[in-house]
Amino acid sequence: MNFKQRFILVLTAFVFVLASGCSNVGPESDARDSDVLGAEQKQERAQESESLVPAPTSKARIEELKSEKRSSGSDDMERLD
Amino acid sequence: MYGERRQLDMPACIGNGSCYCYLDMLYVLVLRLNCSITMPSTYNKIHRLKSQGWTWPEFLAEIAQVSVHSIDEKTLYSNFRLPHRKPNRLLEETINQLHEKYFPSPFPKEVEGLITLYNHLVSAKNYRTQDDDIELLKQFVWAELEQDQPQYDLRYSRLAWLAANIEFDRIAYCRDNGLVEKLADSQKSALKWFQQAKRAIVHCKQSLQINIEPFVIYKLTQNMLACYLNAIPSSNRLDNEDLKRFIDSSDYIAETKQMLALEPFQWGIARNGLRFSSLLKDADDCEYFFRALVTANKHFADLNYQLPGLLSIAESDDFKWTLGIINNKT
Numbered sequence: 001m002n003f004k005q006r007f008i009l010v011l012t013a014f015v016f017v018l019a020s021g022c023s024n025v026g027p028e029s030d031a032r033d034s035d036v037l038g039a040e041q042k043q044e045r046a047q048e049s050e051s052l053v054p055a056p057t058s059k060a061r062i063e064e065l066k067s068e069k070r071s072s073g074s075d076d077m078e079r080l081d
Numbered sequence: 082m083y084g085e086r087r088q089l090d091m092p093a094c095i096g097n098g099s100c101y102c103y104l105d106m107l108y109v110l111v112l113r114l115n116c117s118i119t120m121p122s123t124y125n126k127i128h129r130l131k132s133q134g135w136t137w138p139e140f141l142a143e144i145a146q147v148s149v150h151s152i153d154e155k156t157l158y159s160n161f162r163l164p165h166r167k168p169n170r171l172l173e174e175t176i177n178q179l180h181e182k183y184f185p186s187p188f189p190k191e192v193e194g195l196i197t198l199y200n201h202l203v204s205a206k207n208y209r210t211q212d213d214d215i216e217l218l219k220q221f222v223w224a225e226l227e228q229d230q231p232q233y234d235l236r237y238s239r240l241a242w243l244a245a246n247i248e249f250d251r252i253a254y255c256r257d258n259g260l261v262e263k264l265a266d267s268q269k270s271a272l273k274w275f276q277q278a279k280r281a282i283v284h285c286k287q288s289l290q291i292n293i294e295p296f297v298i299y300k301l302t303q304n305m306l307a308c309y310l311n312a313i314p315s316s317n318r319l320d321n322e323d324l325k326r327f328i329d330s331s332d333y334i335a336e337t338k339q340m341l342a343l344e345p346f347q348w349g350i351a352r353n354g355l356r357f358s359s360l361l362k363d364a365d366d367c368e369y370f371f372r373a374l375v376t377a378n379k380h381f382a383d384l385n386y387q388l389p390g391l392l393s394i395a396e397s398d399d400f401k402w403t404l405g406i407i408n409n410k411t
Contacts, residue, residue, distance in 0.1 A: 075356075075391070077306070078307070079250075080304055
């Protein structure tokens with residue numbers, strides 16, 4: 001066996017080991033990947049839906065301030081300088 | 082502009098005593114702020130100036146004399162017509178200058194500067210040492226008042242006014258946070274200083290014959306009433322005995338009517354007259370002050386008309402009793 005033949009043999013053995021290894025872990029890995037992928041997609045969807053919620057408008061903020069004013073019991077008088 | 086005017090006044094006012102070191106420092110702060118006094122509102126000032134009988138071209142000519150910047154007639158007129166309109170900085174500063182020219186404050190400028198400084202201090206946001214600095218200012222003012230007590234002049238009066246303002250501004254906070262003892266202390270102290278301020282001004286007007294506008298004294302009466310009102314949550318204000326007692330003893334309603342006869346554009350005075358007439362359940366006065374409010378500005382005919390920072394009449398608990406009367410009449 002010359003050097004070239006030995007090299008081809010080692011390479012074939014390496015490919016075989018690699019292929020058999022991949023075939024053993026394949027199904028579990030896919031499942032895990034799909035879990036991760038699913039979670040990521042859910043998160044993305046949640047983020048998308050959050051971004052679709054309208055930001056508080058100025059009118060809403062005014063109402064908020066009004067209710068704060070009411071809850072603090074104040075239509076207070078301002079001091080005059 | 083405001084800073085420049087203060088700078089010219091500085092040498093005559095400060096630097097002639099150890100107690101003025103603090104004032105020196107405060108003056109520098111006022112100059113750096115380059116600020117303008119926001120109260121009373123620009124709306125009222127424009128009306129007060131216009132009520133001298135100026136036409137709009139005359140008004141604009143007067144503005145041109147005090148300001149290098151020109152103000153267009155539309156801006157001026159819309160700020161005259163609409164109480165809810167927020168004036169731009171240039172207009173506010175220009176009107177302040179013109180107002181000071183024709184209706185100068187009777188008080189010494191160095192104390193006016195302190196009041197301006199305090200107003201900025203108390204309304205500043207994210208100011209880390211705000212409470213401590215206000216306390217320092219209060220200590221200084223109290224020390225000055227102790228020294229001035231025998232004099233009873235306008236300087237004393239304005240310093241007492243500032244001491245009262247500092248206590249007044251704590252009232253709503255104490256009320257909202259259930260600090261009952263502190264609330265009573267602040268209210269008592271504010272009332273004491275407002276009364277001292279009023280006594281000194283009346284003394285200056287009557288004994289020293291100094292010309293002081295009636296509105297200056299009226300403002301103190303209204304501030305004292307505000308000390309009583311703001312200490313009470315709005316749900317407990319109706320038929321409140323403290324309020325009734327003060328209103329009866331101070332002749333507030335009659336004074337308010339006199340003020341409105343002099344300056345019918347003062348919607349704030351008319352609104353407060355309506356508020357107290359409602360709280361005391363006086364139907365005739367409710368009608369009177371609602372008419373005065375609509376006279377001051379027709380926008381108030383709409384009970385839902387709202388100004389920035391104020392509840393509309395339809396929304397405020399203080400006006401609940403009067404709503405039925407107004408709705409029946411209209």
